[in-house]
Amino acid sequence: MSLSQPAAPATDSPGFLDKAWQRLKSWEGMLLAVLLIVVVFNAVNTPSYLTFGNWVNLFQLYIEKIIIALIMTFIIINGEIDLSVASIMALSAALMAFLHEKEVAFPLAVLIGLLAGLVCGLFNGFWIAFVGLPSLVVTLATLIAYRGLALVLVQDRSIGNFPVWFSNLGQKPLVGGLPFALILFIAGVALAIVILQYSGFGRSVYVIGNNKDVARYSGVNVRGVKMWLFIASGFIAGLAGILYAAHLGAMRGSTADGFELDIITMVLLGGVSIFGGTGSLWGVLLSILIILNLRNGMGLANISGEIQKGFVGVLLILSVLAPNIFGRVQESYNRRRRLSAAETAEA
């Protein structure tokens, strides 16, 4: 009789408050709490912090990195890594600038720059998905190689003089106070969440990250998924590179040098495991917000950029170390409790 009555689960399934508590104890909950602390702290300390202008500014300062962080989330969940993104940014922008200097029509130059990013991603993907080399090594090599190609194109010059509409695209608000890149980022977030969390492709990204062999034996197209991810990564990095050139108004050989570490830090702080298979875009979004607000707050409080970098480094290590220590303390506490329970039972 009790089987035919499904309407009384309230006693054994967790209630709403319990669920909320569980959520809060998860990684995302912790990040949310940290974010709130940072925001409140900033708001109390600097009056200009909570203005719309400051928030647009805050995103705009790191907009290229956070756009790439979205695709990097896919790649790391997939169990791979792409160190070459910053070099692809430079190469795409360099090719565009080079063609512009050679008086190729500017829209065509932009298009070829974007295409270059795609080809770079294809090249990475080929070695990783089809030859089967570790992505750490492949993208380390192409990190050097693509940067080198960018240097070949622009040498030690700085190429600027882009058309006015292009510089405006990177520097001026487009619609309702929002610059183009920020609109692109918001659209990208929506798209990425739908694909990663709610689509079949997203599931296969997770499955492959969890166990590549199991995924292959279950009929998931491992090579195809990896290939698409690296192509997308290359294309998006190329796009970000061109946006960066528009943002700066000029392009040098060393443009975007070292961005890959910042991007990877954002993703890992978001609770994505470096070994793949776990993590979510929600976590990464929260970690992006935390890093942006922290750096913005520290910037407003006149703390140097170098200390900000170090602080993010500390945060990155703590983000993995703290749960480890917490887990171990809890484990030993549970063990002791079991032991004492067993003793009392014996007595």
Added chain:
Amino acid sequence: MSFLMRRFRPEQLRVLVLVGVLVAILIFFQTQVEGFVSPRTVNRLQTSIAIITVVAVAETLVILTRNIDLSVGSIVGFAAYFVGTQLSRNNDMSPLLIVLMAISVGGVLGAINGVLVSYGRVPSIIVTLGTLAIYRTVLVEFSNAQTVLTSRLPEWLQTLPSINLASVGSFDVRLIFAMALAVVIIFQLALTYLPYGRRLYAVGSNPDAARIAGFPSQRIVFFAFVLCGALSGLAGFMFLGQYGNVTVVAGQGMELQAIAAAVVGGVSILGGTGSAFGALLGAALIGLLEQGLRRMPQIDEFWRYALLGFLILIAVAVDTVVMNRLRAIWARNELQMAAGSDQATEQEKPAHVA
């Protein structure tokens, strides 16, 4: 054939191939650049690869255990700057003390990495990505963005880069290169003959098996990071000796160069294979290529970097494909030999019984 196969393992064959490639590159540049194979090139090569060789050996120790250390560049810069400031304040410090100080500064920074990786159970790529930034930050703050100047350094350090240990004709053996060579030899011997060295390979090729076999994996990995830091500290001292002027960005990006040299030299990023000697060969190969390309006037100097990247990729690709094939052949051969010796004993047995 099988006699040869018993004498050489694929890994040793690989070193031979690398030497072959080195010679081929030498011959190629000799045909392109007039008088390339000359004492001058050799002497230049020595100074240009000495520091990176030491860092590559350091990186090798960590990569062998299936970890990675991205913070070596920051450690080199930190040690160089730290020792440089001490020396500019007090010129009378003895050279030995200075070297020891550099090594211990590096060792302490490496120990921080090691504790976090092996006892804190944080993946090495995360730890060292963090400390890469942290050590650099501490350096920048500690220094107030001032530069260590050559003119403030004692006499003996200023002349260090030009000291020759020995000269054969016009071939010199530079002191700084001899130091690097000593590091390579010591660590090659240690990796081959000391129990600790073998354990590095054991932990890297199969961490679970190593743990079940009762190796103290955590301690082994911890000491790998300490040694890596200490060697990077030594490289920092060499950096100070070679360049004199040390800014806060000293050693930046060296981690990638060192990993590149190690990987070209046959150190597998997946742990368990590689040697100190291989790291030296990798560094030499990259150094030689840079030298050669720099002296070919028809090649734009900016091509060097791009070619270097593709070279690393090709080296790793060929390596993976060819080495897998070779190992398969070796394994089959061993299997056949085992089967053969089984048959032999079975044939002998009845005779014994009879």
